[in-house]
Amino acid sequence: MTGDCIFCKIIKGEIKTDFVYENHDYVAFMDINPVAKGHILVIPKKHYPFFIDMPEKEFAEMNKVVHKLAIALKKATKTDYIHLGIEGTDVHHTHIHLVPRNEGDGLTTYKRTGYEEGEMDKYAEKIKSFL
Amino acid sequence: MTGDCIFCKIIKGEIKTDFVYENHDYVAFMDINPVAKGHILVIPKKHYPFFIDMPEKEFAEMNKVVHKLAIALKKATKTDYIHLGIEGTDVHHTHIHLVPRNEGDGLTTYKRTGYEEGEMDKYAEKIKSFL
Numbered sequence: 001m002t003g004d005c006i007f008c009k010i011i012k013g014e015i016k017t018d019f020v021y022e023n024h025d026y027v028a029f030m031d032i033n034p035v036a037k038g039h040i041l042v043i044p045k046k047h048y049p050f051f052i053d054m055p056e057k058e059f060a061e062m063n064k065v066v067h068k069l070a071i072a073l074k075k076a077t078k079t080d081y082i083h084l085g086i087e088g089t090d091v092h093h094t095h096i097h098l099v100p101r102n103e104g105d106g107l108t109t110y111k112r113t114g115y116e117e118g119e120m121d122k123y124a125e126k127i128k129s130f131l
Numbered sequence: 132m133t134g135d136c137i138f139c140k141i142i143k144g145e146i147k148t149d150f151v152y153e154n155h156d157y158v159a160f161m162d163i164n165p166v167a168k169g170h171i172l173v174i175p176k177k178h179y180p181f182f183i184d185m186p187e188k189e190f191a192e193m194n195k196v197v198h199k200l201a202i203a204l205k206k207a208t209k210t211d212y213i214h215l216g217i218e219g220t221d222v223h224h225t226h227i228h229l230v231p232r233n234e235g236d237g238l239t240t241y242k243r244t245g246y247e248e249g250e251m252d253k254y255a256e257k258i259k260s261f262l
């Protein structure tokens with residue numbers, strides 16, 4: 001927990017929000033600036049800046065909750081599918097976005113770049129060297 | 132498995148790609164059109180169109196692999212953090228993007244919208260009714 005973390009304040013009830021789910025370790029609530037209506041955030045109660053700071057097992061457990069919520073969210077919004085995203089820039093208390101989406105809505109698309117000749121292989125080798 | 136699924140073809144070795152990881156159930160390989168250099172995709176070997184089509188437990192297991200890979204990817208690219216995203220639109224074989232990112236790089240940002248008065252509460256109630 002950090003004193004100025006907005007998500008820690010939400011968990012402590014110091015900032016009012018619309019919760020949709022809570023268990024011992026995780027909560028889910030509505031994003032007040034949604035990418036699409038119904039957009040929710042799932043967070044651990046414990047303050048971890050990024051998802052890789054969580055123990056692996058805890059990250060897996062959180063994703064069980066995420067899976068349940070995504071199914072409910074798809075039913076509630078009657079959309080084609082649920083986008084899942086961990087952005088990480090805005091609030092440094094790890095959070096998983098679940099955004100109801102429809103085919104062709106153009107939300108959350110990625111801008112792509114490319115590699116120089118042989119460069120991708122070098123990245124692959126480098127990544128493998130850390131596994 | 133579906134005959135025309137590009138990711139199923141990659142798993143079967145019919146399309147050549149740069150793998151960085153493989154175990155019994157999941158593989159990870161380089162995205163040839165990266166959002167940022169080092170961008171990898173993690174997929175289950177079994178063909179599931181969307182992540183909510185996976186059994187919850189299997190999705191959690193995949194995220195253990197994702198967590199390991201994200202740590203290696205951050206070390207390999209020396210970036211500030213790893214973005215995680217499930218887009219779902221392009222290839223309907225569920226896949227998790229891991230994209231190395233730096234603060235302020237402006238990649239993978241969300242466009243936001245809003246709610247009418249009282250509308251967010253209604254969405255929250257609807258979602259809860261499916262949990």
